[in-house]
Structures are given as structure tokens and as C-alpha cells.
Amino acid sequence: MRFIVPTIPTAPSGVMTGVITTLSLNAIGDMIIPTAATNTVSGGVNWPTANRGYFIPFEVPSVVVVKQIFWFNGSVVNGNVDAGIFDLSGNLIVSTGATLQSGVSALQTVNITDTALTPGVYYMGMSLSTGGAGAGRISNWQAPVVQVAVAFGVQQMSSAHPLPNPVTYANISDAYYPYLGLALRATV
Amino acid sequence: MRHDPYPIWAPLFLTSISGRFTPGFAFSAMGTPGLIGGASAWPANNRAIYVPFALPFPYPVKRAWWAIGTSSGSLDLGIFDAETGVKLYSTGATAASGTNVNQYVTVDWLLQPGEYYFGLSCTTTGATVQRNAQLTTTTMRQLGYLQEASANPLPGTMTGAAIASSYLPLFGVTRTTTGY
Numbered sequence: 154m155r156f157i158v159p160t161i162p163t164a165p166s167g168v169m170t171g172v173i174t175t176l177s178l179n180a181i182g183d184m185i186i187p188t189a190a191t192n193t194v195s196g197g198v199n200w201p202t203a204n205r206g207y208f209i210p211f212e213v214p215s216v217v218v219v220k221q222i223f224w225f226n227g228s229v230v231n232g233n234v235d236a237g238i239f240d241l242s243g244n245l246i247v248s249t250g251a252t253l254q255s256g257v258s259a260l261q262t263v264n265i266t267d268t269a270l271t272p273g274v275y276y277m278g279m280s281l282s283t284g285g286a287g288a289g290r291i292s293n294w295q296a297p298v299v300q301v302a303v304a305f306g307v308q309q310m311s312s313a314h315p316l317p318n319p320v321t322y323a324n325i326s327d328a329y330y331p332y333l334g335l336a337l338r339a340t341v
Numbered sequence: 342m343r344h345d346p347y348p349i350w351a352p353l354f355l356t357s358i359s360g361r362f363t364p365g366f367a368f369s370a371m372g373t374p375g376l377i378g379g380a381s382a383w384p385a386n387n388r389a390i391y392v393p394f395a396l397p398f399p400y401p402v403k404r405a406w407w408a409i410g411t412s413s414g415s416l417d418l419g420i421f422d423a424e425t426g427v428k429l430y431s432t433g434a435t436a437a438s439g440t441n442v443n444q445y446v447t448v449d450w451l452l453q454p455g456e457y458y459f460g461l462s463c464t465t466t467g468a469t470v471q472r473n474a475q476l477t478t479t480t481m482r483q484l485g486y487l488q489e490a491s492a493n494p495l496p497g498t499m500t501g502a503a504i505a506s507s508y509l510p511l512f513g514v515t516r517t518t519t520g521y
Contacts, residue, residue, distance in 0.1 A: 178360065178361060179350075182360070183352070183359050183360045183361050183365075184354075184356055184358055184359055184360065184365070186360055186365070186366065186369050187358045187359075187360050187365030187366060187368065187369045188358055188377050188473065210352075210353055212350040212351070212352055213350055214348065214350045272348070272349050272350045273349045273350050274349075274350055274351075274352070274353060298377065298378060298379065298441075298471065300408050300441055300442065300443060300471055301377050301408070301471065301511065303443055304354065304356060304406075304408060304443055304511060304513070305354065306353045306354050
């Protein structure tokens with residue numbers, strides 16, 4: 154057997170660039186990018202079910218401090234978003250609290266208490282208070298099939314608005330997951 | 342069994358399409374991102390498909406899995422040393438089970454850093470598996486994918502041949518024992 158010197162980044166790009174999003178290599182971008190017909194994020198799909206929360210796994214290889222959480226509102230804004238960070242057991246580390254959507258087709262950022270994350274795997278989660286037709290829209294990624302999203306490790310929870318502590322993870326059942334991000338800098 | 346040391350931030354899943362560990366980003370950069378939009382029939386009875394991957398850190402393998410569509414026959418998932426072709430682990434022939442689910446087999450093994458092939462074989466074309474069918478065989482050959490006939494159960498030493506089907510199955514391992 155030939156052992157190799159690590160040539161694959163051990164500090165994945167999301168950490169090095171100061172922003173960790175759904176599509177970062179240290180989140181599920183590692184698998185989304187090779188499986189996406191087009192690497193675009195849509196803002197045109199309603200949140201599937203009111204109060205449902207979605208949780209995206211991401212890796213932290215070195216200590217980081219999260220200063221803001223952000224998402225991108227779609228073409229309809231009429232709900233409250235709660236976004237946060239959880240450990241693998243579902244314990245809440247920090248969240249924005251229920252926050253009224255503001256700005257159509259616009260980036261929305263929320264300052265949070267500066268929160269240090271030690272190396273490990275975490276989930277960034279988001280829930281929206283309204284779903285179905287006319288619901289608030291969040292830029293999202295539509296997974297080709299649910300089975301693939303499950304293979305990415307994406308989780309969900311019903312009745313998760315505001316985000317509870319702890320959350321109870323279940324394999325995702327929707328071909329949908331939100332685009333959200335964590336800022337390690339004071340300005341996004 | 343607890344496996345130390347391994348990086349606590351190691352990803353939960355290593356898959357046959359992971360961009361950082363397989364040629365996933367390479368084929369994306371070649372203009373053929375591989376939409377996985379449905380399961381299709383395994384390309385030939387008892388064929389194994391080998392996916393190269395490189396692991397820069399120890400990884401505690403707790404489950405092996407494949408994305409079954411329609412269950413039929415048996416599947417075998419293995420990991421092979423890339424230099425020697427020797428099989429280091431396999432699930433053994435396992436009856437396909439479920440419909441449109443990820444089927445898991447329990448493992449408890451620490452995979453050391455190195456260069457490997459994932460292997461997945463299936464006894465029958467009656468089974469369907471989620472797959473990328475957009476890569477051409479020419480692209481797959483350039484990126485190091487291989488195949489082997491009459492390879493279920495997976496052999497003790499793989500003998501890779503040029504890939505002949507546009508078919509990259511979705512499968513992999515996890516470092517979690519349950520759930521996600």
C-alpha cells in the first residue's frame with residue numbers, strides 16, 4: 154500500500170473564504186457540484202411545508218467564529234425565518250430566532266452572538282413559518298431525487314419553527330433544501 | 342469499537358461522487374456534471390464497477406450503502422488497494438432490499454489514508470441503482486473508472502478493465518452507525 158501526503162485541502166474552501174454555505178465543499182457542495190446539471194440556486198420554489206426545518210451538514214476542520222447567518226429571500230416574502238447551528242446530536246448552539254423576512258430577491262443577514270465552533274461536524278438549519286402556495290420563498294437547491302439528498306446527509310424536522318432545542322433529525326423527504334450560510338467575518 | 346485517531350471533522354459520508362475524494366470535480370470540470378435523476382438497470386450481470394478515490398486521513402467506516410432503486414439479486418460493495426488491487430473489505434454478496442432507498446450494511450473498520458477503489462457489483466440487470474448516466478465511457482476512462490466481469494461476489498484481487506458503460510452508481514460508506 155502506498156500512503157499519500159494529503160493533497161486534498163484539509164481546510165476546505167468554505168472556511169478559508171470566511172463563508173460556509175450549503176454549497177461549500179465542506180458542506181454538501183462536495184456532492185452537489187458533481188451531480189448538478191447546472192450549478193445554479195433557485196429562488197422560485199415555495200417552502201414545501203410550513204414550520205418545517207431543514208438541516209445541512211458541514212465540517213469544521215479548525216476553530217472558527219461565526220458572526221452572522223444569512224439566506225437569500227426569493228420572490229415572495231411573507232414569513233418568519235429561524236436559522237441556526239446544531240451539533241450532531243441536535244443540540245442548538247446558536248440561532249437567529251424567528252426573524253421576519255425582509256427584502257424580495259435579496260440577501261438577508263442576521264448578526265448573531267459571535268460563536269466559536271471547535272473542529273467537528275455540525276448542521277446549519279433553517280425553518281420558515283409558512284409553506285405551500287404563496288409561501289415565503291428562500292433560494293434553494295432542488296435535489297434531483299430525495300434519495301440523493303438523503304445520501305448527502307440532509308435532514309429535516311416537522312414543527313421546527315422557531316427552531317427547537319434539541320431538534321430531532323430525520324432523513325429528508327423533500328427534493329428541496331435551502332441555501333443558507335454562515336459568515337466568519339463581520340461583513341457579508 | 343472506537344477508532345482514534347481520526348479527524349473529528351471527517352465528513353459523514355464518502356460517496357462514489359464526492360468531489361474531494363473521487364474524480365467528481367474533474368468530471369464536473371469537463372462539462373459533464375452527473376445529474377442523478379433516477380435509477381436504471383445495472384449494466385450487466387455480475388459486473389463490478391470500480392471508482393478511484395483518495396483518502397488523506399483515517400476514516401472510521403461504520404456502514405456501507407448503495408442507492409437501490411428496484412431490488413433484485415445481490416450486491417457486493419468493497420474497497421480495494423489501488424496499487425495492488427487487493428480487496429481490503431467487502432460486504433459480501435447481500436440481497437438487494439427495498440425500493441428507492443439507500444440500503445445499508447453495518448461495518449466497523451478504520452480505513453487508513455491512501456489510494457483506493459470503491460467497488461460495487463450486482464448479480465443481475467434486474468436491479469436498478471441510482472446512477473449518473475451522463476458521463477461518457479471515454480470520459481470515465483480518462484478519469485480512472487474501471488470495471489470487471491464475473492465479479493459478484495467481488496474477487497480477492499480486482500482486475501480492472503476499461504469501462505464500457507455510461508453508468509456511475511451512487512454508493513459509499515458512512516462514519517455514522519445510524520440515521521444520517
